[in-house]
Amino acid sequence: MKTPSSGVKAPVQPVRDSALRDRQIAMLRRSFPAIFLVILVVVFTSMSQRFLSLDNLSTVLEQGTVLLVASLGASFIIMAGSIDISVGSIVAVSALTAALTADTLGAFAIVPAVLIGALCGCLNGLLVAVGKVPSFVATLGTQVVFRGLVLYFTKGAPVEISNDSFLNAYSSISFGIPHTVMIGLALAVVAWSIFKFTVFGREVLAIGGGERVSILTGIAVTRVKIKMFVLLGALCGMAGLLQGARTMAATSQLGIGLELDVIASVVVGGTPLTGGLGSITNTCLGVLIVTLLSNGMNMAGVDPYLQNIIKGVVLITAVYINIDRKKIGVIK
């Protein structure tokens, strides 16, 4: 923090300069996910002509929808300073529910799928908020339980989805846009509105900023926590339904490892795991970055065995530049 020329110049000038620089750095940091996204697009475009085609864009959005829908819910959890690693398993349970009910209910299989997801989330919420089990441990346990349920009911065999009305509703294309993408974007707008405009959204952020303060200020912390886990569960239910529709089957392997991509998306978007900061737009950018990274490397023909290494390095670099460590203080 040395300003060698400060003795020569007029004393007021450097003060303004440094304040301006601080503001500029803060702004740069805030817009970093967007900048990073642009860099990714430029790099991959130069490596593959097909990358920037409309066709591929549509593919990216379709690939990213399941991740997006799950990440929308996870944003609330992470902004409140909790974590949920049972995401992938809830997606699998819901996809199975959709597959089992699609034949009789058709498109209305969305109801049981989302309900089951919400129920799984509710269980997580009760464990964390009422049982006071730390969210990492609680959802580590339910992750195994939910996955186990899927294995138990399917005995490992995939359940096919062939109902026309179901597939028409969730995996066909209208006006050139896949239905999954439409649903994903609509849910993003809903989640954004919930976060931005409701009291619930503010309460989530307050819990992340200071749970003890929130309790003593009369925020219904228990209720808010249960609600946010239910919200995530319901969104995972949607994600499971869309995934099932895309692959036309529910498998016991579905959604394995999804929670890691979800957490990566939220964090790369600039939301720290400590909570109290963040936004849904950040998460959307994060999802795009994570999805584009995989898609771009495939398009550019990067050795598949190398891809995971690059992915990890890029994610860590992004977070390293992205997060204002001074504001967070303790990193755990």
Next chain:
Amino acid sequence: MLVASGLNKRFGPTIASSNISITLRAGTVHAIVGENGAGKSTLLRMLGGAFRPDSGKMTLDDAAYAPQSTFDATHKGVALVHQEITINRSLSVAENIFIGDLRRYAGSFGVMKRKQMAKEAQESLDRIGVKISVKANIDRLNLGELKCIEIARAISSNPTTILLDESTAYLDHREVDAVLRVMQELKSKGITIGFVSHHLSEVLAVADDLTILKDGQFVGSYLAAGIEANEIHRLMVGRDVKQGIYPPHALLPASAAAPALRVTKAAVGRELNDISLQVGHGEILGIAGLKGAGAEALFSGIVGDEPLRDGDLQLDGKDYHPTNPRAAWQNGIAHLPGDRGNEGLIVSFSVLDNLVMARPPAVGPFFSMSRARAISKDLIKLIGIRTSSPDSPCQSLSGGNMQKVVLGKCLAVGPGLLLLNNPTRGVDVGAREEIYRIMRQKTSEGLAILLSSEDMPELIGMADRLVVLRRGEIAHEFASLENVEEHSIVQYMI
């Protein structure tokens, strides 16, 4: 002798220190006083190597002194004790004392030489004249004792100068006395002491010299014997405070006030055994007592943070069973906790966010930003919160203004009963006056206030009645505080 001249330091746009000079004469106690944000801690930290000044010169015993870090300063003989208690409760007393230099006691294979360390730790404690055993369980020690351990830690490096930043800020009377005794003990050993304090009574009790700062500027250095408390106040605040900082209030007969809260034979946790009291609308009931005497437990019980073990509460004549803090707020009980940073407000959030946190203005499930803006604008004006904008983060405010935000959060819900736990702890004189003014204004509008404080003049100046707690019971009740002296309250506390 530690001499500094022309020290400048700024943080971003804030000028924390502007051309400040100070001389710590060898073997004396030098107090640095000023309002919050005056630059006291900044000055002390520059002297102690925690901050490097942007410009200016320092000499230590006539040799150039430009510490690069606190470690470097310690090495040169200047030890800094921070305001916050930095004791690690997972370590032993001895380990805490030598925390910066544990390697010194590494024996073969890195095994710790515990006996030698304990012995030398005990020597450090004995040297500052405190009766703490290195074998003591650290969880059983009070804050004053922990502060003494920190001073022992500082002294273990054999410094010639020791700098204490607000060492007494979070301590109660007994603990403060212990720290002041340690300071005198150090002085008698020829050690130079520089310290920062909010409490003029402490300053005048131990200081030889004092330096007054205001808004990052040097006001003057004085011999403590040659200046009076009123004069110091005036120089700190920049105007006359002779009329006293407590607003006048009409004496109201206790019987006239309609009861707001009636506590009958309440028992909470381990601290509070059997308490009955009552506070009326328009009345401030003061609560005095040492830490652990029951005031905190009483508040926890009333707001439902801890369950009542026994007893009954009545709110405006109706039975009231607190189940959680949320229920308390909904029943019109607002609560200002003692720990501002961890319990009072979320410092990374904006002033507005904190002000409307207890009852966010809403239309259905939707937050109404326009109403929130109007509410916070009114509160900022009413309480005189000094902030550049309602959207500024609270961490950019001074301690006094942060506390005003917490008070604003309480008042935003239009409470019938307000619980204040040390509302002016670590708050400068200017902000205090404003807090007192608001308290009076609101009681005249019918608010009932329970004021728990370790600041005796504040209790005497503000309370209409006073109960003194001792070991979870009421030791004495003052029906009026006309002509009551500090010592007559203190005698019931111990």
